[in-house]
Amino acid sequence: MLLNGKAFKFGNDINTDYIISGKYKFKTLDMKELARHVMEDLDPHFYEKISEGDMIVAGSNFGCGSSREQAPLAIIYAGVGCVLASSFARIFYRNAINTGLPVIECDTSKIEEGDLLQVNLEKGIVLNKSKNREIPITPLPQVMLKILSDGGLIKHFQKYGDFKFD
Secondary structure, eight states: OEEEEEEEEOOSOOBHHHHSOHHHHTTOOOHHHHHTTTTTTTOTTHHHHOOTTOEEEEOSSBTBSOOOTHHHHHHHHTTOOEEEESOBOHHHHHHHHHHTOOEEEBOOTTOOTTOEEEEETTTTEEEETTTTEEEEBOOOOHHHHHHHHTTSHHHHHHHHSSOOOO
């Protein structure tokens, strides 16, 4: 799986209310509507700036807070290709994989806002094209790569009817 996009950089401890504010989560379950408000509290124009496949880049503990699946789903519906962070809150990480959002653990300190990135999940590398620098990533197990390539856990079950990863 090869992903390409521009980096949009955020800091540490980005909680699920920063990803999609609670004031929207209780008004609608329409993911297209929620997507328009992704990261709004940190960057009111984020949704207007991003293009399909662009990437959220953050520091440590991305996705801390509530366990609702709306956070990774809203990111997906906004068109974000993946999230790179030095670490993730475990429940967010699990929800992201289950919904089909690639989440990549790596050193994000050498990535700057606007850098053009290419993520190669199979090789375990982020290529920062803007700086011609390779950044190793924490490899994803084959089972997670298969779930992501199928579009998430539900689509995987629909495709195979059971856990089949060959």
